[in-house]
Amino acid sequence: MKKTMYEKIWDSHLVVEVPGQAPLIYVDRHLMHEVTSPQAFEGLRVANRKVRNPHSILATMDHCVPTKDRHLPIADPIAKKQIETMADNCKSNGLNLYDMKSPNNGVIHVVVPEHGFVHPGMVVVCGDSHTATHGAFGALAFGIGTSEVEHVMATQTLPQQKSKTMLVQIDGELSKYASAKDIALAITGKIGTAGGTGHVIEYAGEAITKLSMEGRMTLCNMAIEAGARAGLVAPDQKTYDYLKGREFTPAGESWDKALAYWQGLVSDEGAQYDTIVTLNADEIEPQVTWGTSPEQVVSVSSVIPAPEDFEDEIKSEACANALNYMGLTANTKITDIVVDLIFIGSCTNGRIEDFRIAAEVTKGTKVAEGVTAIAVPGSYHVKEQAEQEGLDKIFIEAGWEWRDPGCSMCLAMNGDELTVGQRSASTSNRNFEGRQGKGGRTHLVSPAMAAAAAAAGHFVDIRNL
Amino acid sequence: MEPYKKHESIAALMKRSNVDTDQIIPKQFLKRVERTGFGKHLFHDWRFNDDGSDNADFELNKAEFAGAKILVVGDNFGCGSSREHAPWAIADYGFNTIISTSYADIFYNNCFKNSILPLKVDKQKLHGLMAEVAGNAGVRFVVDLENQQLITPAGNGFTFEIDAFRKNNLLQGLDDIGLSLLQSDKIAEYEAKHKQTYPWLWS
Numbered sequence: 001m002k003k004t005m006y007e008k009i010w011d012s013h014l015v016v017e018v019p020g021q022a023p024l025i026y027v028d029r030h031l032m033h034e035v036t037s038p039q040a041f042e043g044l045r046v047a048n049r050k051v052r053n054p055h056s057i058l059a060t061m062d063h064c065v066p067t068k069d070r071h072l073p074i075a076d077p078i079a080k081k082q083i084e085t086m087a088d089n090c091k092s093n094g095l096n097l098y099d100m101k102s103p104n105n106g107v108i109h110v111v112v113p114e115h116g117f118v119h120p121g122m123v124v125v126c127g128d129s130h131t132a133t134h135g136a137f138g139a140l141a142f143g144i145g146t147s148e149v150e151h152v153m154a155t156q157t158l159p160q161q162k163s164k165t166m167l168v169q170i171d172g173e174l175s176k177y178a179s180a181k182d183i184a185l186a187i188t189g190k191i192g193t194a195g196g197t198g199h200v201i202e203y204a205g206e207a208i209t210k211l212s213m214e215g216r217m218t219l220c221n222m223a224i225e226a227g228a229r230a231g232l233v234a235p236d237q238k239t240y241d242y243l244k245g246r247e248f249t250p251a252g253e254s255w256d257k258a259l260a261y262w263q264g265l266v267s268d269e270g271a272q273y274d275t276i277v278t279l280n281a282d283e284i285e286p287q288v289t290w291g292t293s294p295e296q297v298v299s300v301s302s303v304i305p306a307p308e309d310f311e312d313e314i315k316s317e318a319c320a321n322a323l324n325y326m327g328l329t330a331n332t333k334i335t336d337i338v339v340d341l342i343f344i345g346s347c348t349n350g351r352i353e354d355f356r357i358a359a360e361v362t363k364g365t366k367v368a369e370g371v372t373a374i375a376v377p378g379s380y381h382v383k384e385q386a387e388q389e390g391l392d393k394i395f396i397e398a399g400w401e402w403r404d405p406g407c408s409m410c411l412a413m414n415g416d417e418l419t420v421g422q423r424s425a426s427t428s429n430r431n432f433e434g435r436q437g438k439g440g441r442t443h444l445v446s447p448a449m450a451a452a453a454a455a456a457g458h459f460v461d462i463r464n465l
Numbered sequence: 466m467e468p469y470k471k472h473e474s475i476a477a478l479m480k481r482s483n484v485d486t487d488q489i490i491p492k493q494f495l496k497r498v499e500r501t502g503f504g505k506h507l508f509h510d511w512r513f514n515d516d517g518s519d520n521a522d523f524e525l526n527k528a529e530f531a532g533a534k535i536l537v538v539g540d541n542f543g544c545g546s547s548r549e550h551a552p553w554a555i556a557d558y559g560f561n562t563i564i565s566t567s568y569a570d571i572f573y574n575n576c577f578k579n580s581i582l583p584l585k586v587d588k589q590k591l592h593g594l595m596a597e598v599a600g601n602a603g604v605r606f607v608v609d610l611e612n613q614q615l616i617t618p619a620g621n622g623f624t625f626e627i628d629a630f631r632k633n634n635l636l637q638g639l640d641d642i643g644l645s646l647l648q649s650d651k652i653a654e655y656e657a658k659h660k661q662t663y664p665w666l667w668s
Contacts, residue, residue, distance in 0.1 A: 016651040021630050024648055026655055028666060036548065038498035047642070055667075064496060078496040085498045122666075129547040129571060143547035143571050146500075147578035147641070155645040157652055161628075193483055194541040194567055227544065229570045250665030258665050293483050314482045314539060411546075413492045432487040432545060434510045 002268035004165050006200045009140045013123045015157055022159035027152050028122040032059035033108050034086040036127030040150035041089040049154045051093045058117050059090050059097040062107045063413045067376050067403035106379020106405040109133040109347035114381050116246025120235040120262040130347045132223040136216035138235035164274040166199040170207040172281035177463045180215035181446040184222035185287035189297040196228030203233050207281035213242040214353040221348045225294040234266040288334050289431045289444040291322030300461045306330030326441045335459050341424040342373040342454040344447050346410035349427035350378025352385050354447040359391040361451035367399035368457030374401040376408040412436045425453040467580045468638035473607045474534035478598040479524045482539035489551040504557030529603035535562045537594050543572025552579045562608050566591050577631050584625050593621040
């Protein structure tokens with residue numbers, strides 16, 4: 001039988017199928033951060049259970065960490081306790097933790113690939129929905145709840161129902177002004193935030209193979225925004241070149257064996273998918289979200305839709321509510337929207353390539369009057385690399401703040417947040433109400449679009465720069 | 466986990482779709498290291514005014530929905546993040562049943578770990594239930610998981626589908642982990658084979 005990549009990974013990880021129960025699948029890698037793990041460790045303690053496989057775990061601190069004045073104690077006592085709890089739990093269970101002071105610290109989904117901790121064909125979980133990121137390497141990676149975090153620690157397995165498969169085929173050539181972020185937003189706009197529910201997405205086509213590893217991570221990261229728990233890209237030479245020589249990547253004879261295995265993972269020609277979606281890369285323009293759901297998105301050359309543009313009653317009502325929350329009027333041009341704050345960072349767009357592109361747009365500009373612009377590298381390694389390339393100077397000279405790594409304004413848990421009514425251009429992944437601060441108004445864009453908005457003080461069509 | 470028992474309860478209505486986990490439990494409440502005490506923050510940004518008083522316009526603040534255990538809500542409930550704080554808050558507030566057409570996958574799984582029954586119904590049935598609650602606020606529905614029955618006074622009830630494994634776990638309040646640990650031999654067998662096939666993962 002011809003199999004998709006998902007089916008190959010599933011079959012090779014099936015531990016046992018007990019009649020009347022969900023199939024039990026094996027978990028190779030377990031990623032952790034401070035927010036979704038403490039209750040799982042507590043559960044283990046109460047039940048007197050142990051971590052079955054400590055070497056399968058890599059942990060970091062990212063959600064609550066400050067992105068400036070890191071040398072000072074964390075001011076928020078509840079966040080401080082959560083950070084300390086993470087350190088205690090990792091220490092007492094013998095887990096590898098990149099704490100706030102570690103040179104390896106950063107956002108979990110940025111740090112993990114940097115160290116080659118995820119390989120093609122693995123099953124990877126984390127108490128975090130953006131675990132989908134690691135599908136860029138051809139690994140089945142998905143977010144889980146805290147009870148499941150505890151389950152994986154105790155058993156190294158998870159009871160899972162097999163997902164349906166969706167092929168998102170994107171042929172054609174992406175314009176140099178459009179990026180993986182624009183592809184991700186365009187897909188979400190097309191199929192909706194529930195479009196991929198119950199599915200694992202495999203992204204394929206010319207436009208996908210041409211993406212860098214960073215681009216593929218951005219794309220898979222947002223699979224969850226289209227409702228799919230996981231996204232996958234077939235491993236190829238780019239994947240192998242990226243992995244080679246990293247800390248947890250096999251070397252020598254093991255490398256050859258691993259490579260042969262990885263090469264066999266790609267979907268068989270003629271394998272069947274439950275759902276197929278196609279997009280033409282030539283038609284993907286820079287995207288800007290206008291509402292409070294990632295599916296409420298249009299291209300930068302468009303206008304904001306009106307409730308009556310939607311036939312579906314609930315979508316029409318959602319449009320009216322979103323316009324009200326966002327303080328926007330239907331039919332306004334996207335390029336007429338004035339912004340207050342620019343955020344470049346997050347597990348979606350906090351990698352070196354993102355800062356290179358943003359720096360190219362920023363070079364020689366000044367942040368517009370009244371606008372605050374912050375650049376938050378996804379990890380200390382990204383920060384260091386950017387500084388070696390002089391990117392930090394470009395941002396600082398233009399009036400940007402150059403911060404330490406963390407999730408920061410993506411979900412505003414660490415004190416970096418919008419105030420009521422403030423409007424952002426953000427390279428993060430969610431524009432939900434209050435996501436970046438109560439009453440804050442978020443527009444999701446690519447790094448290039450964010451950098452251009454910083455200089456202009458409003459959205460601009462980067463194709464006209 | 467508490468076993469899920471047959472009950473007759475007030476059904477509350479939220480006519481909203483794509484309700485995300487950031488709305489169910491905003492991020493400022495995710496810093497606690499306990500599983501308990503999240504109910505008072507459920508739907509915080511919608512439920513309270515800036516001065517901390519109740520927002521009278523918010524659905525769940527209506528007097529007739531006080532004590533409701535059943536939440537009737539629009540499509541794609543629980544989308545967004547994986548935070549289990551969302552079902553913790555829902556359960557702690559007092560709900561043990563949600564009725565919608567669809568749920569985000571991670572949220573759906575998380576419900577079953579917390580004695581919450583997320584019922585999936587088709588659009589037409591949901592509209593019937595929504596109309597019944599809207600026209601008769603405070604109406605009580607009966608949820609009988611064992612017989613897979615939802616019973617309503619106006620006759621909008623039906624037999625619902627649910628995975629037999631999950632149903633059994635809910636009814637008995639079973640600990641999933643204990644169940645998987647019964648397969649320890651199989652897991653060890655798998656690991657031994659795994660070590661041979663993929664030695665680079667174990668070095």
